[in-house]
Structure formats: structure tokens, C-alpha cells
Amino acid sequence: MFSQTTVVKKKMYYNMRVKTLQRNKADLLFRLETEKAVLQADPKNRMHKLFSAIKDVSINANFNDLY
Numbered sequence: 316m317f318s319q320t321t322v323v324k325k326k327m328y329y330n331m332r333v334k335t336l337q338r339n340k341a342d343l344l345f346r347l348e349t350e351k352a353v354l355q356a357d358p359k360n361r362m363h364k365l366f367s368a369i370k371d372v373s374i375n376a377n378f379n380d381l382y
């Protein structure tokens with residue numbers, strides 16, 4: 316009787332530990348994906364601004380060549 320109760324308690328404890336680890340893993344993965352998106356967005360924005368500036372310079376150079 317006592318050993319069965321102990322086994323049930325240990326199973327509950329370890330199941331609880333597994334669920335806690337799964338929640339922590341899910342939280343870490345979510346934070347990782349969020350940080351990854353932020354870090355990837357910055358270079359994309361900088362590249363977009365750079366290409367826009369290059370395009371503006373080339374348009375202005377062509378415009379100045381005409382007049």
C-alpha cells in the first residue's frame with residue numbers, strides 16, 4: 316500500500332517536471348524566434364534604405380546629365 320502511494324507520487328512529480336520543462340522549452344523557442352526576427356529585420360531595413368539611396372543618387376545623376 317505504502318509503496319503504491321510512493322510510486323503514484325513519484326509519477327506525478329516527474330510528469331509535472333516534464334511539463335515544466337516543455338513549457339520552458341516552448342518559451343525559450345518563442346523568445347528565440349522573436350529575437351531572430353528582430354535581428355533579421357534590421358539588416359533588411361538597412362539594405363532597403365541603402366538601395367533606395369543608391370537609386371535616388373542614380374536618378375539625380377541622370378537628371379543632372381539631362382540639364
